[in-house]
Amino acid sequence: MVLAGRTAMWWARLRGPCPAAAPLSLPPWLPAGPVASERLYSSRGKEKLDMSTYPVESIRNFSIIAHVDHGKSTLADRLLEITGTIAKTDRNKQVLDKLQVERERGITVKAQSASLFYNHEGVNYLLNLIDTPGHVDFSYEVSRSLSACQGVILVVDANEGIQAQTVANFYLAFEAQLAIIPVINKIDLKNADPERVEKQIEKLFDIPIDECVRISAKQGTNVEKVLEKVIEKIPPPQCNTADPLKALVFDSTFDHYRGVIANIALFGGEIQKGHKIVSAHTNKRYEVNEVGILTPNEQPTHKLYAGQVGYLIAGMKEVTEAQIGDTLFLYKQPVEPLPGFQSAKPMVFAGMYPVDQTEYNNLKSALERLTLNDSSVTVHRDSSLALGAGWRLGFLGLLHMEVFNQRLEQEYNMSVILTAPTVPYKAILSSAKLIKECGKAEITIINPAQFPDKLSVSEYLEPTVLGTIVTPHEYIGKIIALCQDRRAIQKDMLYIDEQRVMLKYLFPLNEIVVDFYDALKSLSSGYASFDYEDAGYQTADLIKMDILLNGNPVEELATVVHKDKAYATGKFLCERLKDAIPRQLFEIAIQAAIGKKIIARETLKAYRKNVVAKCYGGDITRRMKLLKRQAEGKKLMRKIGNVEVPRDAFIRVLKRQTDK
Amino acid sequence: WPYCRKRCSYCNFNKYVVPAVDEAAVRACLVREARTLLRLSQVQSVTSVFFGGGTPSLASPHTIAAVLEAIAGAAHLPTGAEVTLEANPSSAGTPRLAGFRAAGVNRLSIGVQSLDDAELRLLGREHTAVEARQAVEAARGLFPGRTSLDLIFGLPGQSRDAWARGLEAALGLCDDHISLYQLTLEQGTALATQVWAGALPTPPQDLLADMYQTARAMLVAAGFRHYEVSNFARKGALSTHNLSYWRAEQYIGVGPGAHGRFVLRGEGGRSREARVQTLEPDAWMREVQSQGHGTRRRVVLSPLELLEEVLALGLRTDEGITHERWEHFSPHLSLDAVFGVPGQARSLQQQGWLLLDGGGLRCTREGLALLDSLLPDLLCQLQ
Secondary structure (H helix, E strand, O other): OOHHHHHHHHHHHHHOOOOOOOOOOOOOOOOOHHHOOOOHHHHOOOOOEOHHHOOHHHEEEEEEEEOOOOOHHHHHHHHHHHOOOOOOOOOOOOOOOOOHHHHHHOOOOOOOEEEEEEEEOOEEEEEEEEOOOOOHHHHHHHHHHHHOOOEEEEEEEOOOOOOHHHHHHHHHHHHOOOEEEEEEEOOOOOOOOHHHHHHHHHHHHOOOHHHOEEOEOOOOEOHHHHHHHHHHHOOOOOOOOOOOOEEEEEEEEEEOOOEEEEEEEEEEOEEEOOOEEEEOOOOOEEEOOEEEEEOOOEEEEOEEEOOOEEEEEOOOOOHHHHOOOOEEEEOOOOOOOOOOOOOOOOOEEEEEEEOOHHHHHHHHHHHHHHHHHOOOOEEEEEEEOOOEEEEEEEEOOHHHHHHHHHHHHHHHOOOEEEEOOEOOEEEEEOOHHHHHHHOOOEEEEOOHHHOOOHHHEEEEEEEEEEEEEEEEHHHHHHHHHHHHHOOOEEEEEEEOOOOEEEEEEEEEHHHHOOOHHHHHHHHOOOOOEEEEEEEEEEEEOEEEEEEEEOOEEOHHHOEEEEHHHHHHHHHHHHHHHHHHOOOOOOOEEEEEEEOOEEEEEEEEOOOOOOOOOOOOOOOHHHHHHHHHHHHHHHHOOEEEOOEEEOHHHHHHHHEOOOOO | OOEOOOOOOOOOOOOEOOOOOOHHHHHHHHHHHHHHHHHHHOOOEOOEEEEOOOOHHHOOHHHHHHHHHHHHHHOEOOOOOEEEEEEOHHHOOHHHHHHHHHHOOOEEEEEEEOOOHHHHHHOOOOOOHHHHHHHHHHHHHHOOOOEEEEEEEOOOOOOHHHHHHHHHHHHHHOOOEEEEEEOOOOOOOHHHHHHHOOOOOOOOHHHHHHHHHHHHHHHHHOOOEEEEOOEEEOOOOOOHHHHHHHOOOOEOOOOOOOEEEEEOHHHOOOOEEEEEEOOOHHHHHHHHHHHOOOEEEEEEOOHHHHHHHHHHHHOOEOOOEOHHHHHHHOOOOOHHHHHOOOOHHHHHHHOOOEEEEOOEEEEOHHHHOOHHHHHHHHHHHHO
16 A cells, blocks of 8 residues: 555645645625624525625635544534534534434434535635535445535544544545545543544644644534634635536435425536526436525525535436436536546345335335435345345445435334345356347346356456454454455555554455454454445355255355355354254255255254143133144245245344344 | 142142132132033033142042032032042042042042152152152042043153153052143243253253153053043043043033133023133132122134134044044034145145044144144144
8 A cells, every 4th residue: 555655645735726824815805894794694584695795715615524423523513503503502413414313323324514604814704514424335425525525624533543434534535635634523531642643643644743623522622723724724616607507416315395405516607596407417407496505404595606515406306316426507508527427336235125015015115215315225126935025225335224224214114124235246257148148248146046157157256345444453363363254355554553553454345244343343342443445346256055945945045155155154054044944843954055065054853742741621722822823824934845934034044143 | 729738840820829728718609600600501411520720639528529519409410420639649648538539529630740759849749759659559549440640751850761760660550540741841930940041951852752752652561542642541541521621522610710611501602602710719709709600701712713622632632533523513514625635734644644534533643742733734724
């Protein structure tokens, strides 16, 4: 890894476009003195704001990025209070995090933005705080949010120091060439050690110690200083109102009454109600109904101008019409779309089934409504002989999957069976016949049933991720062993201070999707942090493994595994099945097989005695009820050959083991 | 009789250990409830009477006599009708047993449970092996050919050999009827709590199956007929009363927590009812005193529910369910029509667990030990 080189480049970039040390001159068109201190928010009603008083020079667009729980949302709350955007009360906790799941997990899933008005040295500034999702599962969304910014506040906990997500977020900002303001938060804590964290920041990110701002977002200490730094260090957006309209969609939400609300950043031109606009991605045309800024609730304005950030409502019916990363321009005035647009690419797949099939339609409509607000989830209908009708869902990552599931439960009161996650494998076909059938030589395998035979494949590929682990050094040995067990290859190891080490490993994604994070947390007593980013595909020795019951394959348990992991996985599945299937009248062989070769076996012995000892004139009603319940249960069992498998046996084998 | 002197470690029966029982009051209520229920059922003739429950041998012969007189007064009780009393070895001395015989009891079922003192202590029994032997000998003297004894197997830590030795000893002692019960760990009992907490070993499944098969072989070799899952008899000494349960005949339950299955002809009823009497003795007595009986719950059994009981109970016996008896409960659909057609029952026959022939439907020797695994399939097919 060429950390030093990259950091040097970053400095060059930062010092280039950003007039960090340059003295600010007062823009002549701005009213000075007491007028300037008049707070625009105080007159917030339904009357429209005039945004023309905020030219590009007085605008700062920035994000806050941080590891989970380092205080991003608390800092945002304080910034909102100081600028008068929200009233100062004790109740402001995670104001921008509106979802229950966000508040519970202390993470941001859905980015919210807020425009802050702030007077500094006589100048009225428009500070647009563009919130980002707090996890690199959402790295594409993070990078889109960041592309609307010119700078970031990087928050690091004064006690915990740099964590894996701090590193990942730093590089996202760094690669986007943004100005970075390091902030050390929670200095009020007893164990706070800001000196150590400053040294870490210097060592890892090559940012001089004196650049760091020490704050306590909770108590409000030094928060004003952060705002000053934002104004001083972050350059205003480089764009012009005279140019044709060029607006980046960096987020979208769905409102049942008003349709899609797209969050946009203007890279040129201006926009107002009545404008006819076109999406560069879909080429669809819309008429603008409303524009405005977020404070953080929607506040309509007459217009939005180049450099500003706000929202737009234009009769879009589905969130897919306002894809994140899309560029909007005026009808008949096309512009070069902003770079980097790509559709969200699912990295983790899992089957989702209603616990009770009669709930299918309710779950279906809940899924439809939830995906309205989260277009990054892909949904394909699927069915399983054991679990009934359901879907195969694609997620950006593990956290995304958990959050989605939690939102289904909390916001739609749905309880579902979620199968163990799998990753999309690929195969390069060698058989001409198969290539013709598929229409292409490289196919993606989501379902093990589609796994092509080795004979017609030149190579199999598996997705990989570059994982970052930050840990106290005493756990290194165990963590290295864990990573090796997960087929990971070490790419880097760096002491970020005397006690903490940062490790980088290239992981097969499949090796971390199920329980890696839990294993890491438990062997480091919770101290190690982990984050990862997409690292493309690599060739892999993949095989399809079948599970057999008395020689008959169980379709829903077929899995694609790496050859080195086949035995362990097969043994594990057989053992779990053995515990999950009740004894029957005959012996049952539970086997894992690759082709014709059996690699693991468990034997479930036959029942030899099963009859209640005492049965007289006593309570036979209770006994009959029990027998009838068993009889009803039999009807729901899935028969594989002559073996009866209860549905919950599949659930116990297929569902994820760990709940974080 | 719902009272016991001591709580056994394995028993979850509806029983009460109280310092003093107002026997006269209990007696009056038993008599009154028996009369009321017999009148409601309009039964003409009673074929057998069974005094069971907690420890009936703790009741005085006078109480037993009073109940029998009440029955004989309300319905016909033939002279030869089987009248069984459950007795504990600790309350079964010769004079007492003679008193019961004088009261009308003609069959005795003795709760020996084990002939090993350590096992008896584990079971929380009051008696010793010596007392058990004495009780059986006293009973055989008074009720020759009509004394039964109960044994329990599958105790935590018990080996197959220990069980075989115990059974051998019992064979040397017993009369013509013996009941062998595999220990069932019941929720809420001291023994189950200890086993589930790991303080005592759980008897392995296969060992229990071996113990059962060993016992079957030994008893059959000694001339016994294995006529029900847990019951063995020779010289025709089958329990008439218990057979009537397995043959799904009508019965009236009298006393706290007793269950009954009968048609309420007295109320113009046509379908059989499942009835349960109030569990708690004092509450039961109050109800009997005010209404004549203490029935707490009554549910009319549907024809299907009745057939389900016929099936689940009948298959416990070696005779199974005869065509004749099935026809009595199901005049329109024969055994062959239900279980002889392709389906689960047929494949169970092919696998050698069940037999359907001229004698009716019954379990094979192997099938009987697995009846509870067969019944769900059969119930499915019956529906």
